[in-house]
Amino acid sequence: MAVGERRINGHLLARLIGTSLTERPYYLAAGRAISGLILDGRVPTYTRLPAERDLAAALGVSRNTITAAYTWLRENGFLDSRQGSGSWTVLPGAGAGGGTPLIPDSERIDLGAAAPPAIEGLQDAARLAVDQLAAHVGGLGYTPYGLPELRHAIARRYVERGLPTTPEQILVTNGAQHGVSLLMDLLVEPGDPLLVETPTYPHALDSARRCGARVRTIGVTSQGWDMEYVLDAFRQWKPRLAYLIPDFQNPTGALMDDDERAAVVAEARRAGTSLIVDESVVELAIDSGDQPMPMAAHDTDGRVFTVGSVAKLFWGGLRIGWVRTTPPVAARLMAVRQRVDLSSSVVDQLTATHLLADIMRIRAERIRRLRLNRDALTAALRDRLPGWRFTTPSGGLVLWAQLPRPVATALGEAAERHGVHAAPGPIFGAEGTLEQFMRFAYTQPPDVLNDAVDRLAEAYSEIIARPVSVRHDLYV
Missing domain, CATH: 3.90.1150.10 (Aspartate Aminotransferase, domain 1)
Structure with a gap:
């Protein structure tokens, strides 16, 4: 990753720190605040920090205070500097992120x-699907775009959520992650900048790395997104693609409101960025109240690609997902898919179709x-x-x-x-x-x-x- 490619100005960093530094000495409070922003991902590593005088002015403290704060950050491994090049954020003993795979553990x-476990009615839906096989076994069993009846059911659900959608806009996949991987394969070339949230769903991050993308991050917390920072990232980097989870974000649980969604799509349009919007858990709104419109409702030129799945609502073992896009892009995705996979299971698609008919219950x-x-x-x-x-x-x-x-x-x-x-x-x-x-x-x-x-x-x-x-x- 190129050092200093990302910058943060004094005004924005001061707002993230907070202007009421009550701890004494002030330099230590400022240093700890900045290190906390680095550790929780809200200020990415290799971000060039503002000049000392700019941050001092934004915080309303002396330049000597910020000089001491930057010194503390360097001593503790959070800041690296080069004469004439400024200072940029790093991690103490930095290494690549890692961890155990997010796989189920039946022993603990x-x-x-x-x-979640399978919903009631899954077995009945599967039996109905098997009964319907007689109408399909005369053919080859390959459905490159998905069964027509399933594509109709998925499109109908978008319409119910206020987003006009036709079956031709739906490509059925083997789960949401399959859809994300197909989109990244289609849209990203090695070296392209790709914007993701941090924290984020790790398997999507793995897909970005496999494509050779230059991953750039924007912070998100349980309280949501700092929209000034998010929009600034689009302006600075002009990423080829961004992967976002606006609905009950994984893992923070944050929910992006309608105004924020509209602002992100508008800024993506200006930056020439395509958006992968992961709606894997969009149907799981626990608390009452109006839910935001799908992010694609703010799209005017086909740059928002929505990924959905039945896994979180019905059962993880029902490997049916989809991508909502334009019909021409659906055709291109289908061609990309043929490299590794020809079709989703007909029985699973029929099962999902029956369950979608009863989705509200x-x-x-x-x-x-x-x-x-x-x-x-x-x-x-x-x-x-x-x-x-x-x-x-x-x-x-x-x-x-x-x-x-x-x-x-x-x-x-x-x-x-x-x-x-x-x-x-x-x-x-x-x-x-x-x-x-x-x-x-x-x-x-x-x-x-x-x-x-x-x-x-x-x-x-x-x-x-x-x-x-x-x-x-x-x-x-």
Whole structure:
């Protein structure tokens, strides 16, 4: 990654820091605030920081204060400088982000895989699908674009959500990740800048890297996106493509509102950027209230590619997803698909078609159960781990928790020993950040979640009882 390719001005950095620096000395408060922004991904690594005098003016402090703050950041490994080139953000002992795959663990209480159990009625729908096979077995069984009846059902659901859509705009895939990978294969050339959130869904990040894209990041928290920063990223980098999760973002749970969606699409248009919008959990709005329109509702020139799936609503084992795009792009995606895959299962497509006909009832039941699970998890965390901070997500399948200390990887390992499978924050980061966060799926029933939190509390007590090696007063 080219050093200093990304810049942040004094006004924006001051706003991210916050202007009320009450800790003494002020330089240490400013240094810690900037290091926190780097660690949680809101200021990406290799970002050139503003000149000392510019940040001092924006914060209303002396230049000597910012000089001392930058010195502290250098001493603690968060800042690198070169004569005549300025200073840019780095990580102490930086390495590539990593972690264990987000795969289910049947040996432990699984809070890592965001995959709910199958809904009631799945087996009945599958039996109806098998009964319908007689109408299909006379052909070859290949449906390059998807079964017509399924494409009609998916298009109809978009119309119900307020987005005019025809079946010709739908390409059926083997799950949402399949659709994301196809789009990246089609739209990205090696070396193209690709914008992603941090934290984000790690398998999409892997797809971007396999395409040879130059990954650039924008921060998102449980409170949402800093839109000034997001729009500035489009202006600075003019990325070829951006991958966003505006609906109950994975892993933070944030929900982008209508005005923010419109602003992102407008800025993408000006930058010449295409958008992959992942709607994998869009149907899982737990709390009541009007939901934002699909981001594609703000699209005027076919640059928004929407990816959907039935996995999170119906069952992960039903490998049916789709891409909503223009008919010409659907044809190009179908051609790309032929390199590795010819068609989705006819039985699965028929099953999904039957379930989509009953989506409102199924959705209401799924949401009812998720609400019980979510509320049980949040109550248990507040009771057993009161020092952990989180925002209760209004939908989706996961909760993003901030720990008092940056020990997520160690906690994940300790939790495994205590019989809980969880997902440490660095799995969701592009650059080794997010050690102060954990993601927990609330797909288990309340009694299991209560047991899991008891075990997590024991694991956390075990971790914090160990002596921690720190750089200077970094974690004081």
